[in-house]
Amino acid sequence: MDKIDKELLIKIADLHKIPSGSFNIRKNGDSIDRNSNKDIEIISKKNKSGIDIIVKDGVKNKSVHIPVILTLGGFSDLVYNDFYIGKDCDVTIIAGCGIHNATCKDSQHDGIHSFHIGENSTVKYIEKHYAEGNGEGKKILNPITKIVMKNGAKFDFESLQIGGVSYSVRKTFAKLGKDCVLNVKENILTTENQYAKTCFKVDLIGENSKCEVVSHSVAQDNSKQEFISQIIGKNKCFGHVECDGILLDNARIISVPKIDAVCKDASLVHEAAIGKIAGEQLVKLMTLGLTQEEAEKIIIKGFLNS
Numbered sequence: 001m002d003k004i005d006k007e008l009l010i011k012i013a014d015l016h017k018i019p020s021g022s023f024n025i026r027k028n029g030d031s032i033d034r035n036s037n038k039d040i041e042i043i044s045k046k047n048k049s050g051i052d053i054i055v056k057d058g059v060k061n062k063s064v065h066i067p068v069i070l071t072l073g074g075f076s077d078l079v080y081n082d083f084y085i086g087k088d089c090d091v092t093i094i095a096g097c098g099i100h101n102a103t104c105k106d107s108q109h110d111g112i113h114s115f116h117i118g119e120n121s122t123v124k125y126i127e128k129h130y131a132e133g134n135g136e137g138k139k140i141l142n143p144i145t146k147i148v149m150k151n152g153a154k155f156d157f158e159s160l161q162i163g164g165v166s167y168s169v170r171k172t173f174a175k176l177g178k179d180c181v182l183n184v185k186e187n188i189l190t191t192e193n194q195y196a197k198t199c200f201k202v203d204l205i206g207e208n209s210k211c212e213v214v215s216h217s218v219a220q221d222n223s224k225q226e227f228i229s230q231i232i233g234k235n236k237c238f239g240h241v242e243c244d245g246i247l248l249d250n251a252r253i254i255s256v257p258k259i260d261a262v263c264k265d266a267s268l269v270h271e272a273a274i275g276k277i278a279g280e281q282l283v284k285l286m287t288l289g290l291t292q293e294e295a296e297k298i299i300i301k302g303f304l305n306s
Helices: 003-013 279-286 292-304
Strands: 022-027 030-035 040-044 050-055 060-065 068-070 075-085 090-094 097-100 107-117 122-132 139-141 144-149 154-161 167-176 181-190 195-204 209-219 224-233 237-247 252-261 266-276
Touching: 003 068, 003 097, 003 122, 022 040, 022 050, 030 040, 040 060, 050 060, 068 075, 068 107, 097 107, 097 139, 107 122, 122 139, 144 154, 154 167, 167 181, 167 209, 181 195, 181 224, 181 292, 195 209, 195 237, 209 224, 209 252, 209 292, 224 237, 224 266, 237 252, 237 292, 252 266, 279 292
Parallel strands: 022 060, 022 068, 050 075, 060 090, 068 097, 075 107, 090 122, 097 122, 107 139, 107 144, 122 154, 139 167, 144 167, 154 181, 167 195, 181 209, 195 224, 209 237, 224 252, 237 266
Antiparallel strands: 022 030, 040 050
């Protein structure tokens, strides 16, 4: 790996060196380094591009890294990753994609991740997206996440787009069994003429299933974002969706909620707030000697990290 590769891995996966444990590093469509162990096995798919990640029953306090980097212009990558999590597990999965494109041709990565989570297992999944490069070619990322949770499972999903991505459509589909908990925290930053769209569809199927989806977004310059959520309560359950956005310059943010209580015992809530940075916040920081631009950066950083 060269300097650009290493810097991308730090940005998207906090990897300063090759990790211990199980990992798979993918670059420009190929796996360039991989390790499996007795707890977490990584196997290449035979009939299409991608890997199977198999976590054995009872595995606790383990992690697996599966970052993807693209450094070629005019390159399009499609990968299918399936995660099979056994019963009574507790694991952390660090994914993410970084693109460096300094050409006039587009670079694109589409990742389809499917999670099959066993009973009473807990999974923390972190997916961070970042792009860079001074070329006119677009940096495109279109992730799809499919989650199926068996009784008593918990899934914590952190989805971050930290800058530089020209175009992205993120789709998440989840089906929750009895006593399952899904927590989603999404942070998205767009600038210039970038476009980002996120779509969530959650089926609360099992009794006492719960989901919490929180989206924090900042749109600057002439960028545009869309947030679409659909929560369907099919049993005694609880679902809460919160979409908060900060607008700067000529940017736009659109929020489209849909909540559907199929069962009379379902409790579903949606909240949305979109607007510019409050003037009193800027004034308070500017009285400390900061410029407006510096104050805005501090407020945005705090908002996206909250």
